[in-house]
Amino acid sequence: MGRLPEVFERYQADITAALKAILKERTSPLYDMLRYHFGWLDEKGRACHGPSGKAVRPTLCLLANQAVGGDYRKALPAAAAVELVHNFSLVHDDIQDDDRERRHQPTVWAVWGKPQAINAGTAMRLLADEAVASLDVPTEKRYRVQQLLDAATLRLVEGQYLDISFESCFDVTTEDYMAMIGGKTAALMACSLQVGAEVGTDDCRVIDGMREFGWDLGLAFQMRDDILGVWGRPQETGKPAGSDIRRRKKTLPVVYGFEKAAVTLQRDMIKIYSNGALDDGAVRSVFDVLDSVGARTEVEKMTAQHIDRARITLAALPIEPAVRQDFETVLEFLGERTF
Amino acid sequence: MGRLPEVFERYQADITAALKAILKERTSPLYDMLRYHFGWLDEKGRACHGPSGKAVRPTLCLLANQAVGGDYRKALPAAAAVELVHNFSLVHDDIQDDDRERRHQPTVWAVWGKPQAINAGTAMRLLADEAVASLDVPTEKRYRVQQLLDAATLRLVEGQYLDISFESCFDVTTEDYMAMIGGKTAALMACSLQVGAEVGTDDCRVIDGMREFGWDLGLAFQMRDDILGVWGRPQETGKPAGSDIRRRKKTLPVVYGFEKAAVTLQRDMIKIYSNGALDDGAVRSVFDVLDSVGARTEVEKMTAQHIDRARITLAALPIEPAVRQDFETVLEFLGERTF
Numbered sequence: 103m104g105r106l107p108e109v110f111e112r113y114q115a116d117i118t119a120a121l122k123a124i125l126k127e128r129t130s131p132l133y134d135m136l137r138y139h140f141g142w143l144d145e146k147g148r149a150c151h152g153p154s155g156k157a158v159r160p161t162l163c164l165l166a167n168q169a170v171g172g173d174y175r176k177a178l179p180a181a182a183a184v185e186l187v188h189n190f191s192l193v194h195d196d197i198q199d200d201d202r203e204r205r206h207q208p209t210v211w212a213v214w215g216k217p218q219a220i221n222a223g224t225a226m227r228l229l230a231d232e233a234v235a236s237l238d239v240p241t242e243k244r245y246r247v248q249q250l251l252d253a254a255t256l257r258l259v260e261g262q263y264l265d266i267s268f269e270s271c272f273d274v275t276t277e278d279y280m281a282m283i284g285g286k287t288a289a290l291m292a293c294s295l296q297v298g299a300e301v302g303t304d305d306c307r308v309i310d311g312m313r314e315f316g317w318d319l320g321l322a323f324q325m326r327d328d329i330l331g332v333w334g335r336p337q338e339t340g341k342p343a344g345s346d347i348r349r350r351k352k353t354l355p356v357v358y359g360f361e362k363a364a365v366t367l368q369r370d371m372i373k374i375y376s377n378g379a380l381d382d383g384a385v386r387s388v389f390d391v392l393d394s395v396g397a398r399t400e401v402e403k404m405t406a407q408h409i410d411r412a413r414i415t416l417a418a419l420p421i422e423p424a425v426r427q428d429f430e431t432v433l434e435f436l437g438e439r440t441f
Numbered sequence: 442m443g444r445l446p447e448v449f450e451r452y453q454a455d456i457t458a459a460l461k462a463i464l465k466e467r468t469s470p471l472y473d474m475l476r477y478h479f480g481w482l483d484e485k486g487r488a489c490h491g492p493s494g495k496a497v498r499p500t501l502c503l504l505a506n507q508a509v510g511g512d513y514r515k516a517l518p519a520a521a522a523v524e525l526v527h528n529f530s531l532v533h534d535d536i537q538d539d540d541r542e543r544r545h546q547p548t549v550w551a552v553w554g555k556p557q558a559i560n561a562g563t564a565m566r567l568l569a570d571e572a573v574a575s576l577d578v579p580t581e582k583r584y585r586v587q588q589l590l591d592a593a594t595l596r597l598v599e600g601q602y603l604d605i606s607f608e609s610c611f612d613v614t615t616e617d618y619m620a621m622i623g624g625k626t627a628a629l630m631a632c633s634l635q636v637g638a639e640v641g642t643d644d645c646r647v648i649d650g651m652r653e654f655g656w657d658l659g660l661a662f663q664m665r666d667d668i669l670g671v672w673g674r675p676q677e678t679g680k681p682a683g684s685d686i687r688r689r690k691k692t693l694p695v696v697y698g699f700e701k702a703a704v705t706l707q708r709d710m711i712k713i714y715s716n717g718a719l720d721d722g723a724v725r726s727v728f729d730v731l732d733s734v735g736a737r738t739e740v741e742k743m744t745a746q747h748i749d750r751a752r753i754t755l756a757a758l759p760i761e762p763a764v765r766q767d768f769e770t771v772l773e774f775l776g777e778r779t780f
Contacts, residue, residue, distance in 0.1 A: 198556035217537035263471040
């Protein structure tokens with residue numbers, strides 16, 4: 103796997119400490135499922151250092167806070183909250199998608215069963231509210247952060263609804279796809295930056311600008327994820343080659359490929375996607391269709407457009423120069439990441 | 442089915458209107474699952490008048506508000522919020538328990554599948570926060586209601602965790618059971634009364650008293666539910682005879698019966714509960730064990746104790762006389778209801 107830019111490591115210890123603090127007083131074994139998911143406990147409840155995620159959202163939250171001149175330590179509960187919301191969605195997604203592995207480990211439901219994993223996910227979402235409650239800001243602002251988080255989660259669930267409903271559809275357009283990832287990914291990414299800024303300033307223009315920046319960043323992030331899900335290298339992504347095709351996900355390359363393919367190829371794809379498991383031959387056929395319409399180049403171009411838009415939004419915002427540089431690094435990384 | 446006391450019908454139209462208002466602007470088909478669950482739409486999305494619940498929690502919320510001299514219409518968003526939280530838990534419970542029917546209709550997951558039903562439940566919980574946000578009270582108070590709702594939901598999830606974990610346990614004590622229903626039922630019932638009072642007054646003593654009253658009421662409510670789950674008459678409960686035994690639920694009668702049974706009978710019960718489906722003979726054997734230790738009388742006595750405690754709490758509170766009478770009616774009904 104490649105290396106993450108330094109900015110994603112800078113706050114890791116603080117973010118983990120903030121998350122641990124929220125779970126500290128929680129004694130029910132229910133919460134051990136959460137600790138397992140975060141890589142702090144193994145399946146038997148023994149302390150461990152399991153794999154954790156990139157912590158993209160909390161990092162962006164803290165950067166946004168510093169961008170507006172805040173003391174990032176004050177924004178840590180908000181960062182923990184967005185990370186909890188993100189992880190709530192991962193735990194429920196794994197149940198919904200029947201995924202048994204995440205970060206090379208069994209998913210929560212694969213260990214505890216789906217009924218309990220539903221509880222684990224819900225508890226994670228509720229703890230996000232507790233994190234918000236511990237923010238050291240006036241109540242009006244704390245409540246505003248709470249509402250932003252609620253709105254983002256609701257959009258996330260709406261996006262997840264669309265994503266699942268696409269599984270049985272063949273007429274998904276790139277427009278439908280954009281609505282889906284807007285909810286599923288961009289809403290929480292935008293929220294992460296917005297709440298970080300909200301904690302650090304009262305200047306609406308910058309707060310809204312941070313949200314807008316996060317929105318395009320989120321779209322680009324998901325589109326890059328989709329590219330990696332099809333063309334990523336297994337040794338870098340940790341997922342099998344063409345994994346999203348194999349899982350019959352309606353990600354952007356497939357949606358675009360289907361839209362642009364000739365009618366005969368569309369029929370072939372419908373046939374392939376209507377079957378149960380996709381064998382190697384079927385996966386190759388899908389790759390061929392995508393190649394024939396230049397899907398990769400096109401999707402990369404679409405991703406770059408959102409990176410550019412994010413860059414333009416950023417340029418217009420009056421933020422701390424050092425953080426501006428960090429955001430540039432993030433944009434560059436997200437646009438070209440291979441893992 | 443018997444008749445509900447008038448008090449449970451008094452606010453029904455207002456509560457439904459408040460719930461509909463919250464869902465009004467929501468256009469994603471995701472929300473049709475919620476409308477179906479509430480009995481406003483059928484499976485095909487056509488308007489209908491399906492069965493709804495007793496609306497116990499929102500009714501108690503509004504009564505508590507009037508008890509402290511509030512204008513109940515101001516508390517309607519809070520009532521809608523607790524009803525949404527309760528229904529979120531029903532939608533997820535049905536998934537977790539694999540229950541295909543509720544109120545003589547297919548459950549949400551039985552129609553849309555479990556992945557989408559998870560989204561429906563989560564959306565319901567999030568809309569509860571939106572309902573709270575629409576309360577016309579100072580932000581401090583609105584945020585306080587939000588936190589009470591969060592804490593109650595977290596306890597609810599903890600209770601649900603225990604309930605599921607009891608399925609594979611034989612050493613569940615009545616104490617474990619009380620902890621479970623404290624989370625699963627009493628916490629939200631207590632919260633319903635507390636937030637109703639909170640919206641109507643600043644007097645902490647009455648607010649806390651309402652919560653305490655609701656706690657015992659909730660415990661008694663669940664214990665009565667457990668009695669009906671074993672000895673209820675199918676034509677009144679709408680459930681098959683001995684339904685909780687058939688479903689191998691560790692409800693109070695069974696937990697108590699197991700605790701008090703002779704060792705040989707305990708062994709028989711373990712054998713019965715370790716098998717897959719419970720046939721009629723097995724169900725009869727469990728009934729015999731419960732009879733042999735006088736489980737029904739004992740559980741009814743335990744239920745009455747909590748009704749009494751609730752009555753004592755109530756007596757000490759300075760509340761509106763008319764509402765005091767309503768609460769007495771509720772206590773009487775809940776203690777003796779047969780459906």
